[in-house]
Amino acid sequence: MSDDIHALAAAYALDALSQAEEQSFEQHLAGCTRCRGELAGLKEAAASLAYAAAGPSPPLQLRERILSQARNERGNVVSLPARRRNWTAPLAAAAAIAASVAIGLGVWTATRPSEGNAFARILAQPGAKVIGMGDRGAVTVAPDGEAALILRVPPAPSGKTYEAWVIRPGATKPAGLFRGGKGATVLEIQGAVTRGSVIGVTVERAGGVDQPSQKPFAATKAIT
Amino acid sequence: MTTRSPATGDLAQVSDEALVSLVANSDEQALAELYDRFGRVAYGLALRILRDEALAQDAVQEAFLGVWRSADRYLPERAKASTWILTLVHRRAVDLVRREERRRGERLEDAPESVALSTVEGEATLGYQRRVVQEALKGLPADQREALELAYYGGLTQSELAERLGQPLGTIKSRMFMGLARLRDLLAQAGLEESLR
Numbered sequence: 001m002s003d004d005i006h007a008l009a010a011a012y013a014l015d016a017l018s019q020a021e022e023q024s025f026e027q028h029l030a031g032c033t034r035c036r037g038e039l040a041g042l043k044e045a046a047a048s049l050a051y052a053a054a055g056p057s058p059p060l061q062l063r064e065r066i067l068s069q070a071r072n073e074r075g076n077v078v079s080l081p082a083r084r085r086n087w088t089a090p091l092a093a094a095a096a097i098a099a100s101v102a103i104g105l106g107v108w109t110a111t112r113p114s115e116g117n118a119f120a121r122i123l124a125q126p127g128a129k130v131i132g133m134g135d136r137g138a139v140t141v142a143p144d145g146e147a148a149l150i151l152r153v154p155p156a157p158s159g160k161t162y163e164a165w166v167i168r169p170g171a172t173k174p175a176g177l178f179r180g181g182k183g184a185t186v187l188e189i190q191g192a193v194t195r196g197s198v199i200g201v202t203v204e205r206a207g208g209v210d211q212p213s214q215k216p217f218a219a220t221k222a223i224t
Numbered sequence: 225m226t227t228r229s230p231a232t233g234d235l236a237q238v239s240d241e242a243l244v245s246l247v248a249n250s251d252e253q254a255l256a257e258l259y260d261r262f263g264r265v266a267y268g269l270a271l272r273i274l275r276d277e278a279l280a281q282d283a284v285q286e287a288f289l290g291v292w293r294s295a296d297r298y299l300p301e302r303a304k305a306s307t308w309i310l311t312l313v314h315r316r317a318v319d320l321v322r323r324e325e326r327r328r329g330e331r332l333e334d335a336p337e338s339v340a341l342s343t344v345e346g347e348a349t350l351g352y353q354r355r356v357v358q359e360a361l362k363g364l365p366a367d368q369r370e371a372l373e374l375a376y377y378g379g380l381t382q383s384e385l386a387e388r389l390g391q392p393l394g395t396i397k398s399r400m401f402m403g404l405a406r407l408r409d410l411l412a413q414a415g416l417e418e419s420l421r
Contacts, residue, residue: 007397010397010404011375015315015376016382040303045407046311046376050266051356053265053268054265054350054351055267057267058263058266058267058280058281067252161294207287
């Protein structure tokens with residue numbers, strides 16, 4: 001790599017790269033210990049600039065808005081402990097259905113109980129459909145639009161996350177973040193999935209983004 | 225819930241990093257405590273970048289929800305929790321400003337340079353931190369400071385900076401690099417490391 005790309009560490013720390021530059025720097029970063037070492041200090045210096053901008057207090061209701069939204073989201077993301085109860089029975093039923101629709105993923109035994117819940121529960125609802133997602137996953141949609149996806153992917157690279165999307169013509173909405181890893185990951189889709197929607201998954205920066213930065217690497221057909 | 229936060233009130237004694245790990249266990253009180261510690265700085269930053277109260281609130285909200293969603297992926301050996309959180313806030317604000325296509329560069333001169341701090345508890349510390357960073361900024365050569373400020377508060381990309389300042393991209397890159405590295409060293413000298421904890 002040329003010296004040129006090392007020099008991007010500061011611009012990266014300042015969020016001053018275009019998306020394309022950022023992606024190429026992140027690829028470089030993965031293999032460059034010098035930049036990774038440098039970046040920690042540069043990021044800290046960049047973040048300290050926030051203190052120099054200190055202005056008026058935020059409105060009081062912002063705190064409550066954030067906390068109530070956080071409360072609502074609890075359990076929508078995999079690996080939160082709250083969803084652990086009562087998974088066994090629907091999982092067994094779902095396993096039979098899943099086998100009969102021949103997703104062929106071989107994921108059920110690999111799925112940790114805390115993660116199997118949403119997919120199994122939705123799949124167990126009368127009228128639930130299963131739509132394949134490439135050769136690594138599937139989405140199940142209940143008649144009321146509740147949906148979950150199951151996907152087998154390696155752990156997201158450091159600083160990255162998988163992000164699911166509900167894609168409709170003219171409106172793409174974030175549907176949840178997950179990390180991937182051993183076995184298959186189950187994610188309950190945020191928001192209702194209506195007819196004509198496509199569920200897709202992209203790799204995004206940690207914390208997620210509002211709109212996908214790239215074409216989904218895995219996607220369903222339009223839900224019917 | 226596997227981990228409970230300590231009794232209310234005790235959270236004030238918990239380190240930022242430990243709060244993030246409580247948040248990773250869906251501890252709402254820990255999230256509230258992080259907001260109480262960094263919400264003010266976060267909002268000041270977002271407002272400086274976005275120059276719009278509603279958008280600044282959105283940026284702060286999204287950033288703290290990002291903390292809530294991805295706390296389990298925070299690595300304390302990589303960065304201080306404050307750096308991680310403020311990085312999320314900055315990113316959100318910059319994404320929003322770029323999306324809104326507000327031409328921040330043109331407006332930067334109109335921005336109020338400073339806003340008087342009132343004297344609520346906690347603001348003395350904030351005021352101190354602010355002065356230390358502002359002093360360090362003043363210690364930079366003017367062209368480096370300008371590049372940092374336009375990038376960080378203006379949300380400009382390096383190419384936009386080059387165009388705006390009429391300089392080759394290479395010059396801008398090195399100004400940002402030298403400026404940020406020097407800022408890092410000046411802040412270390414000022415002992416800010418300790419006071420920001």
